[in-house]
Amino acid sequence: MPIIEAKNLTYTYPSASKPSITDVSLTIEKGEFVILTGPSGCGKTTLCRCFNGLIPHFYSGQLEGELTVAELKVFKHPISEMAQRVGLVFQNPENQLFALSVEKDVAFGLENLGMPRDEMRKRVDWALQTSGIEELRDRAPHELSGGQQQRVAIASVLAMQPEVMVFDEPTSFLDPLGAQKIFEVINDLNKKQGVTVILVEHRLDLASKYADHVVIMDEGKIVLNGKPREIFNSETARLLGVGIPKATLLWQQLRENRIKLEGVPTSSEEAARLLREVLKT
Amino acid sequence: MIEVKDVYFTYPTGVEALKDVSLSIRNGEFLAIMGQNGAGKTTLVKQFNGLLKPTKGEVLVDGVSTRDISVAQLARKVGFVFQNPDHQLFSETVEEEIAFGLRNFGFKESTLKRRVTWALNLLGLAEYRKTSPFMLSGGERKRVALASVLAWNPKVVILDEPTIGQDHRQKEILRQFIVQLNAQGKTVVIVTHDVEFVAECSPRVVLMTQGQIVADGDAKRILTNSDIALRASIVPPQITQIFLDLADLGLPTDIIDVSEAKKTLLEYLEGDNT
Numbered sequence: 001m002p003i004i005e006a007k008n009l010t011y012t013y014p015s016a017s018k019p020s021i022t023d024v025s026l027t028i029e030k031g032e033f034v035i036l037t038g039p040s041g042c043g044k045t046t047l048c049r050c051f052n053g054l055i056p057h058f059y060s061g062q063l064e065g066e067l068t069v070a071e072l073k074v075f076k077h078p079i080s081e082m083a084q085r086v087g088l089v090f091q092n093p094e095n096q097l098f099a100l101s102v103e104k105d106v107a108f109g110l111e112n113l114g115m116p117r118d119e120m121r122k123r124v125d126w127a128l129q130t131s132g133i134e135e136l137r138d139r140a141p142h143e144l145s146g147g148q149q150q151r152v153a154i155a156s157v158l159a160m161q162p163e164v165m166v167f168d169e170p171t172s173f174l175d176p177l178g179a180q181k182i183f184e185v186i187n188d189l190n191k192k193q194g195v196t197v198i199l200v201e202h203r204l205d206l207a208s209k210y211a212d213h214v215v216i217m218d219e220g221k222i223v224l225n226g227k228p229r230e231i232f233n234s235e236t237a238r239l240l241g242v243g244i245p246k247a248t249l250l251w252q253q254l255r256e257n258r259i260k261l262e263g264v265p266t267s268s269e270e271a272a273r274l275l276r277e278v279l280k281t
Numbered sequence: 282m283i284e285v286k287d288v289y290f291t292y293p294t295g296v297e298a299l300k301d302v303s304l305s306i307r308n309g310e311f312l313a314i315m316g317q318n319g320a321g322k323t324t325l326v327k328q329f330n331g332l333l334k335p336t337k338g339e340v341l342v343d344g345v346s347t348r349d350i351s352v353a354q355l356a357r358k359v360g361f362v363f364q365n366p367d368h369q370l371f372s373e374t375v376e377e378e379i380a381f382g383l384r385n386f387g388f389k390e391s392t393l394k395r396r397v398t399w400a401l402n403l404l405g406l407a408e409y410r411k412t413s414p415f416m417l418s419g420g421e422r423k424r425v426a427l428a429s430v431l432a433w434n435p436k437v438v439i440l441d442e443p444t445i446g447q448d449h450r451q452k453e454i455l456r457q458f459i460v461q462l463n464a465q466g467k468t469v470v471i472v473t474h475d476v477e478f479v480a481e482c483s484p485r486v487v488l489m490t491q492g493q494i495v496a497d498g499d500a501k502r503i504l505t506n507s508d509i510a511l512r513a514s515i516v517p518p519q520i521t522q523i524f525l526d527l528a529d530l531g532l533p534t535d536i537i538d539v540s541e542a543k544k545t546l547l548e549y550l551e552g553d554n555t
Binding site for chain 1 (some may be wrong): 294316317318319353357360364365395416417419420421445446447448449451452453474475476477511513514515516518519520522523527528530532539540542543544547549550
């Protein structure tokens with residue numbers, strides 16, 4: 001069952017001379033883990049802003065086409081309603097955090113929903129724990145490091161337990177272990193809780209093993225849309241300069257030298273397994 | 282070029298961010314400072330241009346202590362590009378943003394124009410000359426911040442997380458660009474978590490955890506040592522992970538990039554056939 005259906009979406013920011021996304025049609029199934037990538041400035045963030053109604057309700061401008069997210073027509077439902085179904089973690093955590101303590105920031109969305117205090121406390125604890133920032137509970141978000149702030153931003157969206165979560169480069173400020181941990185948190189949300197995940201990411205080496213659907217945009221349009229293996233191995237992806245995982249690149253280079261591995265690896269574990277078979281014989 | 286001697290630094294909040302750090306960076310060196318979030322990397326590089334002064338110990342830039350010289354004077358020599366471009370950008374157009382530093386350093390108007398155009402072209406920003414930096418995407422704003430510092434041609438360029446928000450192609454341009462700057466004799470210091478980027482650049486790597494330097498050496502040695510790397514929350518590059526996984530087959534494990542990997546695998550297979 002599709003949870004996001006976009007048909008011919010075209011959007012132009014106020015005062016911009018040309019559209020930021022053009023004629024975007026995309027179907028995302030409930031429970032999918034989608035990676036959305038493409039060159040910087042290609043319209044990824046703009047598309048994400050449509051999913052929870054920030055476009056057109058907050059950023060005015062001109063939106064054409066149709067968009068249904070979690071059975072809500074985005075044009076008809078205000079951000080306050082969309083936000084309960086679709087959580088968005090911003091690229092820059094400073095744009096999202098504002099409270100004087102981490103705990104208050106994480107509780108803010110729930111307070112707005114008028115959730116009972118006990119339930120709210122449980123949710124906040126869970127969100128802090130899942131994001132690995134329990135010890136930061138009483139700290140001021142603006143005093144934290146970039147990576148710590150990123151986790152607070154994730155926790156504050158997590159607390160709302162939305163059906164769809166959109167992460168706009170959520171690990172860009174994190175060290176690799178921290179990033180891996182966040183990807184695993186996101187993966188758990190997806191696999192165990194059935195949250196549909198849309199992850200905007202350039203660091204495909206780290207992220208691609210979790211995805212079952214990859215969408216690549218360029219100049220406001222969707223240019224590739226399908227399974228990770230097919231996409232990373234396509235000529236278009238290479239020409240676009242998308243950061244194809246190194247494991248896939250190695251596979252391609254070996255193939256040029258007539259060494260054939262069974263299947264296209266997208267992670268180091270897979271590549272090692274496939275190489276092992278070839279090297280042993 | 283930069284000499285850090287037994288430096289301690291404590292923030293006014295009481296957080297001790299640097300504990301007895303000593304580091305010597307030679308003129309023309311290319312250095313990557315890596316380590317986990319909150320390890321003190323940014324605090325350390327902020328000592329290099331005098332934005333922060335040591336609580337104890339001293340930092341010498343070109344032989345002069347950062348205590349004896351103003352940040353403005355230091356900035357001419359040591360250009361600093363912030364992690365978050367929004368901390369740096371404020372002008373109404375990209376062009377003005379880049380011209381701002383040059384104007385403050387008293388460049389002639391004709392030189393200024395030439396330099397602005399040069400910097401815009403260098404970072405692929407020419408089409409945004411008249412655009413507000415705040416209309417640009419995160420990755421593009423990052424490039425504007427970089428262009429505005431490179432424009433005045435400092436001897437040392439410090440880049441705090443330069444690859445954040447950059448796509449693959451921009452990273453490749455950045456890499457070539459750093460290599461080029463470095464070849465021209467500039468000292469380049471990057472603070473980064475991006476192991477794949479470091480694997481492709483192969484600089485000297487300094488690893489930090491909890492306010493201290495825990496390892497210092499060439500990229501290959503540091504990134505392929507999973508014990509050292511893990512202590513600093515660094516995950517070895519994907520290619521290295523493949524080779525670590527295959528170590529029992531007698532393959533080397535100190536491989537960090539794709540072409541090296543291909544060569545090693547082909548040699549191994551040929552060796553098998555003969």
